[in-house]
Amino acid sequence: MWEGILAGLGTAVSLQALLFLCAGCLAGTFIGMLPGLGPMTAIALMIPIASTLEPAVGIIMMAAVYYGAIFGGSTSSILINAPGVASTVATSFDGFPLARSGQAGKALAIAALASFTGGLISAGCLLLAAPLLATLSLSFQSSDYFALMVLGLVSVAAFAGSGAMLKALLMTVLGLMLATVGTDPGQGIPRFTLGQVDLIDGISFLLLVMATFALAEALLAILRPADDSLRQQEQQAMQRLGSIAISAQEARQMTPVVGRSSLLGFFIGLLPGAGATIASFLAYGSEQRIAPKTQRDSFGKGSIRGLAAPEAANNAAATGSFVPLLTLGIPGSGTTAILLGALIAYGVQPGPLLYIDAPEIFWAVIVSMWLGNVVLLVLNLPLIPYIAKVLAVPSRYLLPLILFFSVTGVYLVSFNPFDIQLMVLFAAVAVLFRLLDFPMAPLILGFILGGMIEENLSRALLIYDGSWSFLWQRPLTMGILTVAAAVALGPSAVTLYKRLMGR
Amino acid sequence: MSWSNDRIGGLVLLCLFAFYGLQAQHIELLPIQQSAALTARTLPYTFTVLGLLGAFWLVLKPTHQNGPAVHGLRWWRLGLFLLLMSVYGLVLRPLGFVLSSVLFLAAGFWLLGERRLWALTVVALVVTLVFWALLNLGLGVHLAPLPVFGSR
Incomplete structure (x- = not known):
């Protein structure tokens, strides 16, 4: 293990890796700060650049973009009460009141420090948990992977929120369907190509992500009446940050909160589908419950505990979500699904074998998480007022630029103009679904896992001589599928039970 | 029957899934492949059935939602x-x-x-x-x- 860590450290602290780490953190922070744009868009926009780099450096950069975007999202939550992503909503509960009372600098420093510590503790847990899980998962068979992927898909839909589960499930099915376009991996038969040679290799993952996130987001902004007020408000708030100093008493108050929330965040992050949003709300809620009576009342009015808890938890969960990705090769969230797609595009297959075959990549990613958190703290925080200047770019320039970089990003990977036409079509459909309040992350997850599900199912059937009996004869497979069924049907069963009892 | 977001989205999905299901029937299998446990059509058919059932339920289930907010969009x-x-x-x-x-x-x-x-x-x-x-x-x-x- 130590050799792997040293190899990872060697890769992660190379000049090129450090350079792209800093660039990723800065770019992520900037994109995350733009209201409406979150980590998924940020990573999607960076993939074309990352694809020209060595795998380890490219992955380090994308991980840095991920953290940077979460940090940037927290910044807009604190300064203007406009969380770009759901995972920073809880941050705004106490961050915005603090900023309004003239302590924006302090609020940002607390958020950065809590995120940093959350990321650090979580990366420590990852260091211990990932090899264990990777070793354990070596005993997994294709049928178990198939079951785990079904669980992953169902969990993401189950955590979509009340009333949105069916919509999330349907978007997952749509993603699974899109994954079947192209040549069938088992029998080599073309499917759903509609006579187009360009579709023989299937739909490019990057194309779909860019169309449904970056392009759709920019097109939605174009569709709505021009409004630069949020960004101007954010820019103005950043000009009068005030002091970023934290007193010793405040630090003492924060420490246990950050410790507890980080551990909670890490474990929530491990669960497929749960992720940073649930972790941040749970941490906020539990800290509010256990706070002394005198401090409990200050929650929602600028409490330091209330700000530190969700920030530590969401960053810790973001790190925790890398465990199933790196050890099992199964993404637990939309963001890690995009990262998985990028890894596969590199020819790197995450899973237990990554830990054995390419330890330098495995450990470089983990080491880069620590470095990324340091960069966010020492580089990004002081640079916020300068990054803010970029926000002054009016939307009449910014939106065409986002479209331009998205379209050329996809073209530069395939050099096929057909991809641009396909992208326009997907973007138009994505805008329609976004207007109708349908989530896009399950679609991406379904698309990424679709091919892997078919592959593992086909392999399992080969092992069991064409018999489907592994579904009920292999205890691990059956156990995971039972959990998946419980997760899928549980909420409906509870609702039905309550309704019957109500009568 | 009101035109809520869910209902409109359900209808769009229903059309997409139906088109997909129709196209799935055009996947050509060799005679030797037709008896395999998992053919190139198995998962597409499964997804079509799951999708159609879900989309039907989304369209038919009672809802109190409003329609999409399209006022003022350019x-x-x-x-x-x-x-x-x-x-x-x-x-x-x-x-x-x-x-x-x-x-x-x-x-x-x-x-x-x-x-x-x-x-x-x-x-x-x-x-x-x-x-x-x-x-x-x-x-x-x-x-x-x-x-x-x-x-x-």
Whole structure:
């Protein structure tokens, strides 16, 4: 293990890796700060650049973009009460009141420090948990992977929120369907190509992500009446940050909160589908419950505990979500699904074998998480007022630029103009679904896992001589599928039970 | 029956899933493949059934939701930008990267309200040239800048 860590450290602290780490953190922070744009868009926009780099450096950069975007999202939550992503909503509960009372600098420093510590503790847990899980998962068979992927898909839909589960499930099915376009991996038969040679290799993952996130987001902004007020408000708030100093008493108050929330965040992050949003709300809620009576009342009015808890938890969960990705090769969230797609595009297959075959990549990613958190703290925080200047770019320039970089990003990977036409079509459909309040992350997850599900199912059937009996004869497979069924049907069963009892 | 977001979305999905299901029937299998436990049609059929059932339920289930908030949306701008991107895809090779990108960006800025010709031209030109130089010199991705230099 130590050799792997040293190899990872060697890769992660190379000049090129450090350079792209800093660039990723800065770019992520900037994109995350733009209201409406979150980590998924940020990573999607960076993939074309990352694809020209060595795998380890490219992955380090994308991980840095991920953290940077979460940090940037927290910044807009604190300064203007406009969380770009759901995972920073809880941050705004106490961050915005603090900023309004003239302590924006302090609020940002607390958020950065809590995120940093959350990321650090979580990366420590990852260091211990990932090899264990990777070793354990070596005993997994294709049928178990198939079951785990079904669980992953169902969990993401189950955590979509009340009333949105069916919509999330349907978007997952749509993603699974899109994954079947192209040549069938088992029998080599073309499917759903509609006579187009360009579709023989299937739909490019990057194309779909860019169309449904970056392009759709920019097109939605174009569709709505021009409004630069949020960004101007954010820019103005950043000009009068005030002091970023934290007193010793405040630090003492924060420490246990950050410790507890980080551990909670890490474990929530491990669960497929749960992720940073649930972790941040749970941490906020539990800290509010256990706070002394005198401090409990200050929650929602600028409490330091209330700000530190969700920030530590969401960053810790973001790190925790890398465990199933790196050890099992199964993404637990939309963001890690995009990262998985990028890894596969590199020819790197995450899973237990990554830990054995390419330890330098495995450990470089983990080491880069620590470095990324340091960069966010020492580089990004002081640079916020300068990054803010970029926000002054009016939307009449910014939106065409986002479209331009998205379209050329996809073209530069395939050099096929057909991809641009396909992208326009997907973007138009994505805008329609976004207007109708349908989530896009399950679609991406379904698309990424679709091919892997078919592959593992086909392999399992080969092992069991064409018999489907592994579904009920292999205890691990059956156990995971039972959990998946419980997760899928549980909420409906509870609702039905309550309704019957109500009568 | 009110036209809620869920219902409209359910109907759109229903059409997409039905089209997918119809296309799934056109997947050609060799006789030897038809008896396999998992054929190229198995999962597409499974997804079609799951999708259709779910979409039917979404359309039929009772709802108190409102319809989509479309008031004040600028559809013409969306349409023009979709068209602009599509045209960009068509002219990218024949016109070359630099020329087509400058035209795309300048048209985009103009559509969003920038009326100062010098400003939109300068910004489009600078962004394109810097990006093109970065691709060629920094990342080693070579793109023909103008039509006369090549076809890619």
